[in-house]
Amino acid sequence: MRRTGAASGQVPRRGALRLRRLAPFAGIVPFLAYLVLFLGVPSASVVAAAFEDPQGRLTWGNLHLALQGTYLLSFEKSLELSAWSAGISAVAGTILAVALASSTSSTLKRLATSASAVFANTGGLPLAFAFIASLGNFGVVTRVLAGLGWNPYDHGFDLYTLTGLVIVYCYFLVPLMVLVMLPAVESLRREWFEAASILGARRRDAWRHVGVPALAPQLLAATMVLFVDAFAAYATAEALTNGAIPLVPIQIGTLIQGNVLAGQQNVGDALGLAMILVVAASALAYARLQRRTARWQR
Amino acid sequence: MTGTIVEQATTLFDQDAAGARRGVRVELVDCVRYFGSVAALDHLSLAIEPGELVALLGPSGCGKTTALRALAGLEQLDGGMVRIRDVDVTRVPTHRRELGMVFQAYSLFPSMTAIDNVGFGLRLRKVRAAARRRRAGELLELVGLSAQAGRFPHELSGGQQQRVALARALAVEPRVLLLDEPLSALDAKVRAQLRDEIRRIQLEVGITTLFVTHDQEEALSIADRLGVMAHGRLEQIGTPDEVYARPGNAFVASFVGSVSSLPGTAVPGGMVEVLGRRIGLRPEQDVFLPGSAVHVLLRPESFAVRADPLGRGIVLRRSFLGPVMRLAVALPGEVEVEVSLEAARAGEIGAGSAVSVEPLGPPLFVTGRDDA
Amino acid sequence: MAALTIRRRAGASGAGPARRATAAGFRFGLPLRGAVLALSALYFLVPLLASGRFALEGARGTWTLSAVRALAHDGALWSSLLLSVEIALGAAAITLALLSPTSVWVNLRLPRLRRVLEGLTLVPLVVPVVVVVLGLYGAFPPAFVTSPALLALEYVVLAMPYSYRVIDGAVQSLDLHTLTDAGRTLGGGWVQTFFRVLLPQLRTSLMSAAFITIAYCLGEFAMASLLGFTTFPVQLFQIGTEQIDEATAVSVFALLLVFLLLATLSLLGGKRRVARGSIVAGGDGTAAEPPRPARAGRS
Numbered sequence A: 001m002r003r004t005g006a007a008s009g010q011v012p013r014r015g016a017l018r019l020r021r022l023a024p025f026a027g028i029v030p031f032l033a034y035l036v037l038f039l040g041v042p043s044a045s046v047v048a049a050a051f052e053d054p055q056g057r058l059t060w061g062n063l064h065l066a067l068q069g070t071y072l073l074s075f076e077k078s079l080e081l082s083a084w085s086a087g088i089s090a091v092a093g094t095i096l097a098v099a100l101a102s103s104t105s106s107t108l109k110r111l112a113t114s115a116s117a118v119f120a121n122t123g124g125l126p127l128a129f130a131f132i133a134s135l136g137n138f139g140v141v142t143r144v145l146a147g148l149g150w151n152p153y154d155h156g157f158d159l160y161t162l163t164g165l166v167i168v169y170c171y172f173l174v175p176l177m178v179l180v181m182l183p184a185v186e187s188l189r190r191e192w193f194e195a196a197s198i199l200g201a202r203r204r205d206a207w208r209h210v211g212v213p214a215l216a217p218q219l220l221a222a223t224m225v226l227f228v229d230a231f232a233a234y235a236t237a238e239a240l241t242n243g244a245i246p247l248v249p250i251q252i253g254t255l256i257q258g259n260v261l262a263g264q265q266n267v268g269d270a271l272g273l274a275m276i277l278v279v280a281a282s283a284l285a286y287a288r289l290q291r292r293t294a295r296w297q298r
Numbered sequence B: 001m002t003g004t005i006v007e008q009a010t011t012l013f014d015q016d017a018a019g020a021r022r023g024v025r026v027e028l029v030d031c032v033r034y035f036g037s038v039a040a041l042d043h044l045s046l047a048i049e050p051g052e053l054v055a056l057l058g059p060s061g062c063g064k065t066t067a068l069r070a071l072a073g074l075e076q077l078d079g080g081m082v083r084i085r086d087v088d089v090t091r092v093p094t095h096r097r098e099l100g101m102v103f104q105a106y107s108l109f110p111s112m113t114a115i116d117n118v119g120f121g122l123r124l125r126k127v128r129a130a131a132r133r134r135r136a137g138e139l140l141e142l143v144g145l146s147a148q149a150g151r152f153p154h155e156l157s158g159g160q161q162q163r164v165a166l167a168r169a170l171a172v173e174p175r176v177l178l179l180d181e182p183l184s185a186l187d188a189k190v191r192a193q194l195r196d197e198i199r200r201i202q203l204e205v206g207i208t209t210l211f212v213t214h215d216q217e218e219a220l221s222i223a224d225r226l227g228v229m230a231h232g233r234l235e236q237i238g239t240p241d242e243v244y245a246r247p248g249n250a251f252v253a254s255f256v257g258s259v260s261s262l263p264g265t266a267v268p269g270g271m272v273e274v275l276g277r278r279i280g281l282r283p284e285q286d287v288f289l290p291g292s293a294v295h296v297l298l299r300p301e302s303f304a305v306r307a308d309p310l311g312r313g314i315v316l317r318r319s320f321l322g323p324v325m326r327l328a329v330a331l332p333g334e335v336e337v338e339v340s341l342e343a344a345r346a347g348e349i350g351a352g353s354a355v356s357v358e359p360l361g362p363p364l365f366v367t368g369r370d371d372a
Numbered sequence C: 001m002a003a004l005t006i007r008r009r010a011g012a013s014g015a016g017p018a019r020r021a022t023a024a025g026f027r028f029g030l031p032l033r034g035a036v037l038a039l040s041a042l043y044f045l046v047p048l049l050a051s052g053r054f055a056l057e058g059a060r061g062t063w064t065l066s067a068v069r070a071l072a073h074d075g076a077l078w079s080s081l082l083l084s085v086e087i088a089l090g091a092a093a094i095t096l097a098l099l100s101p102t103s104v105w106v107n108l109r110l111p112r113l114r115r116v117l118e119g120l121t122l123v124p125l126v127v128p129v130v131v132v133v134l135g136l137y138g139a140f141p142p143a144f145v146t147s148p149a150l151l152a153l154e155y156v157v158l159a160m161p162y163s164y165r166v167i168d169g170a171v172q173s174l175d176l177h178t179l180t181d182a183g184r185t186l187g188g189g190w191v192q193t194f195f196r197v198l199l200p201q202l203r204t205s206l207m208s209a210a211f212i213t214i215a216y217c218l219g220e221f222a223m224a225s226l227l228g229f230t231t232f233p234v235q236l237f238q239i240g241t242e243q244i245d246e247a248t249a250v251s252v253f254a255l256l257l258v259f260l261l262l263a264t265l266s267l268l269g270g271k272r273r274v275a276r277g278s279i280v281a282g283g284d285g286t287a288a289e290p291p292r293p294a295r296a297g298r299s
Ligand SMILES: Nc1ncnc2c1ncn2[C@@H]1O[C@H](COP(=O)(O)OP(=O)(O)O)[C@@H](O)[C@H]1O
Pocket: B035, B038, B039, B040, B058, B059, B060, B061, B062, B063, B064, B065, B066, B067, C003, C004, C006, C007, C008, C282, C283, C284
């Protein structure tokens, strides 16, 4: 494919040669430039600001502050929230994907896929409102249950807590999981299952030794995405709890909206940097696991 | 080379002190299976003797796969019974039937290496890792893939994958080996080679085997006995030469091997007249009243063919099959026959040549004809 | 799959009651499948239905349209919607202009970088939106940060993981080399070939990509709110703090609308795929298998 040398057969000068080689890259420069400008530059600016005090001098102070008190607590809460939401959604989403794959109706499958696409992407506010409307103190479901003599709020349930948030987050994370896992589940071949049973595998053996390992790469990848998604989510938590639960994105949001103590202007950037680090760490963990589970793939 | 493999095989698979085959008897008894209104199995009965390789042959959709899957317990029966070693296993689930099976393709577990695939059945049987690896290694050697033990399925060719599948099926010392068109996804050369190898290994191991195929050459060359199926029924079962030479009915006659069907008339003395000549019938074929119209089925080799400027046949096509030349010849009355002759004698005969064609008896099969 | 779906037992003639079909591979049997689907339907539908009820609820459990009526006359809501639509259309336009030539170019001239590029488009998934907003304040002059144009430009990035996949998938399924060669033998240059030959082939996918981007923009709350723009979701949030039933009403309608549109799109897309014969399975289900197990998206 590489075309070198001019049509005349002369050996081109080295400069010209290099230019030829590089020419194809010109086509993606606009894209790269766009990404750098609108994603790279802001991210880099956060990282840089995290190490600066308001006067622009280098300091560890911001990071130091970011890892204390409420900020530290918000990291704990955020991690707890995303781990639970991602874990539960990964399991539930995979089970749902298998159930959908088992269904004989292709219309159901297509509808479910479309619905998943919507629910996974338009979480945000409508979601918070929908749950307030159903499971809030005066929600429809709450009232129905109360009418039946079992008011969940009298039994320790509260929508505006971490548990509530997990329930709500699953609403958009499970569909995301379904979107990723449905094709993976459908690519599990019947022959694998049958070959396993003939070799003596019970249903659960076949799942454990053949099905789950075959799904593992997608399962891991998707779980990581879920975790990051939950970790970074802002809208739902903000609308649902009005900042009552300290979560990192909410903290940063509060700081952005100007509720800053003097001398702590850049603590938000430090929190942002810490978020990036958490995401990077989970990506790294994912990459290591992936090397083990996806060894067999091309 | 062969010697070492036989040695391996004898140690790989325990046999009786007497050296008797360890295969068991397998039976499908009056099996019925419907898909909607289609009878995939229509009162099918089939018995496979210990150590025997039975090939099931039939057109696509005739129920071969269903029969094999019923034996494996992968397909439930609407009626009938499956017996292994004289025990009714109809209600025994697949994973407890102790069988081995090779599918058409893509059955290797993608997340396991070749050797782990082969060792899978042993792992389920709680064989310790070291022993498992040893035995799986031996089986890979048996199928000639020791060097590929650490490869994942997608790193193996189609033929190699099928070898691994065979090794995996044999590793657990199954009572019966089931093969469902194991070669049809492979290209011709690999197919012939692997076919012979399957047969070699089957003989060495002495395992009762059901081999399903739609390829008659494959079936004829590999089988101890050949069962021909159509519409969920077994039309005939017998040794390959029996089925080839003495088909039990017109379907079998025309499905196995090439035949030409010619109009003829029964004449007295146990003969039929066809192409103006009389040929003798075998006693069991002599069931037609003299004068009745019949179809006479003849193999290509049952014709004498000569180049003959005055002959009434015109050669339409010729195809070279190594030692013999196959000719398609048009005869008067819109009859087309396939004949063969020694390639050496076919020299000047080509498309368009005039030839004379004479039938040589006895015919392969004779059926009544109502249209005359 | 298709073969499995039509597996049905005929009234077993004299063979006693039909026995349970052998479970087919890595699938759930009817009871488990039914239970899982029913539970999921409950979890996903109840909040929607509850929102609907909530939005239309009057005093003491009556039904009323007052919340909806109040909204119809809410000028602020309408103007926020207008702003959102403007931003969404802008983002969709930029998305198409930026991503479709990039995808074509990469597939044609730099196929080895395809995976790298795909990976790059996924990066926005892992950078939290709040962090991006922080960075925007830090990196850009205030005049720029307060312009709605910035929001449109950023939404292109945020929706890219979804929009690029759609476009790139379609571009990959084209026989690019043949098409471009054809285009250029007909005398067109690069640009002409792109517009005259390739774009028409990509029309449906570009529309889906645009639609996905628009849907994203109409629903995005975090960035808009933190940058101080009163877009539709932000206005909704404001209403929600005072009149939760009104907010719920709007959000239900918004969600339903998006759902209907997406469902239509995917049903249309799905039909076409079926027509091309992806469900041709032989009796034993092995006849028309793809050569390799399909791999799920690596999002
Ligand atoms: N799962 C199934 N669903 C519906 N019909 C089936 C199924 N499996 C097989 N059949 C039908 O049963 C008949 C026999 O099929 P099969 O045993 O696969 O044939 P063969 O292997 O000889 O080609 C065919 O008519 C086929 O269409």
